[in-house]
Amino acid sequence: MRTCRTGCKKNPEKTVVAANDETVKIGFSMDTLKEERWLKDQALFKEAVEALGAEVEIVAANGDDALQITQAETLIQQGIDLLVIVPHNAEATAAIVHKAHSAGIKVIAYDRLIKNASIDLYVSFDNERVGELQAEAILELVPKGNYVYIGGATTDNNVHLIKKGVFNVLQPAIDQGDIKVVYDQWTEDWSPEKAFLNMTEALAANNNQIDAVIAANDATAGGVIQALAAQGLAGKIPVAGQDAELAAVQRIVGGTQTMTVYKPIQILTEQVASLAVRMAKGDTITTARAVNNGKVDVPSILLAPIPVTIDNLQDTVIKDGFHTQSDVYGQAAK
Ligand code: BGC
Secondary structure, eight states: OGGGGGTGGGOGGGOOOOGGGGOOEEEEEESOSOSHHHHHHHHHHHHHHHHTTOEEEEEEOTTOHHHHHHHHHHHHHTTOSEEEEOOSSTTTTHHHHHHHHHTTOEEEEESSOOOSSOOSEEEEEOHHHHHHHHHHHHHHHOSSEEEEEEOOOTTSHHHHHHHHHHHHHHHHHHHTTSEEEEEEEOOGGGOHHHHHHHHHHHHHHTTTOOOEEEESSHHHHHHHHHHHHHTTOTTTSOEEOSSOOHHHHHHHHHTSOOBEEEOOHHHHHHHHHHHHHHHHTTOOOOOSEEEEOSSSEEEEEEEOOEEEOTTTTIIIIITTTSSOHHHHHOTTOO
C-alpha cells in the first residue's frame, strides 16, 4: 500500500494497478524465536494478519540488538505500512522507532514496552499481575520460609514489572519476618543455563535450605528445576514459572513445577493484528489505559494473565487448545 506514497502516482502510465496495491503490509520485528511461545506468536500473528486480508513480513534477531535494528531498517525500506516490534532491548529499539516515524510508519510495541521513544501503541499482558499471580500461588503453599527469586533479562522491561508484582505480594510477609528472600538474581537473556547456575549457587549458599522458588518464566523455571533435581529436591520445593510452555505444563503434571502463568497468545495476536491494520489505514486508536515509557504516555492495552496449576490445567490450557491432551499427558491420553 505504501508504494504510492513513494511516488507511483507521478508516473501513472507506468503503474500497473494490481488488486493488491491497496494491501496493507505489516512488518513484525521479533527479538527471538528461541522459546516456544515466540513460535506461537509468529504463527498466530501471521494467521491473524492474513485473515484480515493484509500481509506480514516477519524477521527475528536472535537476541542481537544491532541485527534487530538492521532488520527493521530493511522492513522500512521494503515499504511496510506499520511496524510491530518485540524488542530485545527496551532502550536500544528506540532507534528503530525514530527511523520508522521518519518514514511515516507507526510503531506498536508487542508484549514488551519500548522505552524513551514516542511509540504509538503498546499491547501486552498485565505483567505486574503475572508476578502477583506467581507470588500468590506460592505464598499460599509456603507462608513461611526461605524464598529464591530468579528474575528474567534486565534488558526486557517486563522483568521489572513482573518482579514488582511478585514483591507487591511478598513484601508484607517479608516485613513480618515470615519469609526471607535468601537469593535474588536476574537471568541474562532469560537463559535456562544461567538460571540453572544461579539456582545451583542459591542452593550452595544456603545449604539447600530453600523452601520456595519464583522464576520469571518457564524457561528459567526449567533451569531451576534441573538444579533442584541435581540435589534430589525436584518436586519437594514449590516452583512458579510463566508462559504455559509444553515442557512446563508436563512438569506440572509430573509434580516438579507448581504453577505457571498462562497468557492466551491468540488473543494478543488477534488484537494486535486488527489494531495494526486499522492504524495502517489511518484510524486513530484510543485506549482506556496508558503506560509511561520515560518519554510519553503510551496508549496501552494490557490483557489478563491466568494462573495455572494441576487443578485448572484442563479447563484452561487444554480447553483452549493451547496444548492438546495427548501432548501434555503423552500419546496414551484420551
Ligand atoms: C515475555 C515472556 C517470555 C520472556 C522470555 C517476556 O518479555 O513476556 O512471555 O517468557 O519474555 O522470552
